[in-house]
Amino acid sequence: xxxxxxxxxxxxxxxxxxxxxxxxxxxxxxxxxxxxxxxxxxxxxxxxxxxxxxxxxxxxxxxxxxxxxxxxxxxxxxxxxxxxxxxxxxxxxxxxxxxxxxxxxxxxxxxxxxxxxxxxxxxxxxxxxxxxxxxxxxxxxxxxxxxxxxxxxxxxxxxxxxxxxxxxx
Numbered sequence: 032x033x034x035x036x037x038x039x040x041x042x043x044x045x046x047x048x049x050x051x052x053x054x055x056x057x058x059x060x061x062x063x064x065x066x067x068x069x070x071x072x073x074x075x076x077x078x079x080x081x082x083x084x085x086x087x088x089x090x091x092x093x094x095x096x097x098x099x100x101x102x103x104x105x106x107x108x109x110x111x112x113x114x115x116x117x118x119x120x121x122x123x124x125x126x127x128x129x130x131x132x133x134x135x136x137x138x139x140x141x142x143x144x145x146x147x148x149x150x151x152x153x154x155x156x157x158x159x160x161x162x163x164x165x166x167x168x169x170x171x172x173x174x175x176x177x178x179x180x181x182x183x184x185x186x187x188x189x190x191x192x193x194x195x196x197x198x199x200x
Contacts, residue, residue, distance in 0.1 A: 062196075068101055073196035074133050075147050075189055080186035094182035097193070098175045107171050109133070109143040113162025116126045116145075116173030120158060123177070141165075144194050146187075159190045163197055172197075 061078075064071050064096045078092035088099040105196055109119055110133070120126065126149040134142040143162040148155060161174040176199065 043071070050187065061136070065099065065196040068172070070170075071173065071196070071198050072099070073173075073193055093185075095178045095186055100173055100175070102173060104171060107164050109141040109162040109171075111140060111162065112164055112171050112173045113143040113145050113160050116162060116175050117147075118161040120149075120160070120175060120177075123151050123156065123158065125150045126158075128152045142194055142197060144190070146190065151177075157183050159194075163193045 039073075061076055062071065063072055065083070067085055074090055074097060075093060075095075078095070078097065079088045080088070080090050082089040085101075087101070090097045095161075100116070104117065107115075117126070126146040126147055128145055129172075130144070130146040132144045139167055141164050145160045146157070147159075150156070150158050154179055156179050158175065158177040162177075163172040163174070165171065174193070176186075176190065177195070
């Protein structure tokens with residue numbers, strides 16, 4: 032009898048905690064649109080927009096900086112756009128690529144993800160560059176993110192989510 036009551040209480044606690052976590056997971060993120068370039072993307076809550084014009088979109092918060100830049104070139108691929116974003120990351124020294132991955136397309140946009148590490152002011156920092164190229168559009172993008180080592184475990188799963196949820200509309 033005591034075992035069944037304990038099992039029921041444990042099951043009840045697990046169910047309540049599971050339902051209590053659902054709204055916080057949904058409130059953890061916000062969908063954004065960049066109307067000038069007809070781009071939709073996802074960013075974690077707590078990030079503040081510092082720049083939103085035709086030259087770029089910059090958001091900072093929670094130890095992460097996200098920059099989205101348009102790159103007008105019809106002949107580019109997502110890999111070329113990502114490598115361009117990687118090469119133009121000049122504030123970091125001793126850059127090293129840890130991961131390269133091509134991500135499935137949605138709405139005709141291919142994505143290429145590069146994750147790596149480098150040095151900034153004698154500290155280890157991590158970065159991600161996402162290149163996007165559309166077959167039907169001259170608007171291609173590269174997204175650059177960087178964060179310090181102590182935020183790596185929190186940021187890395189969100190980088191994949193950001194890469195998968197980038198799309199043109």
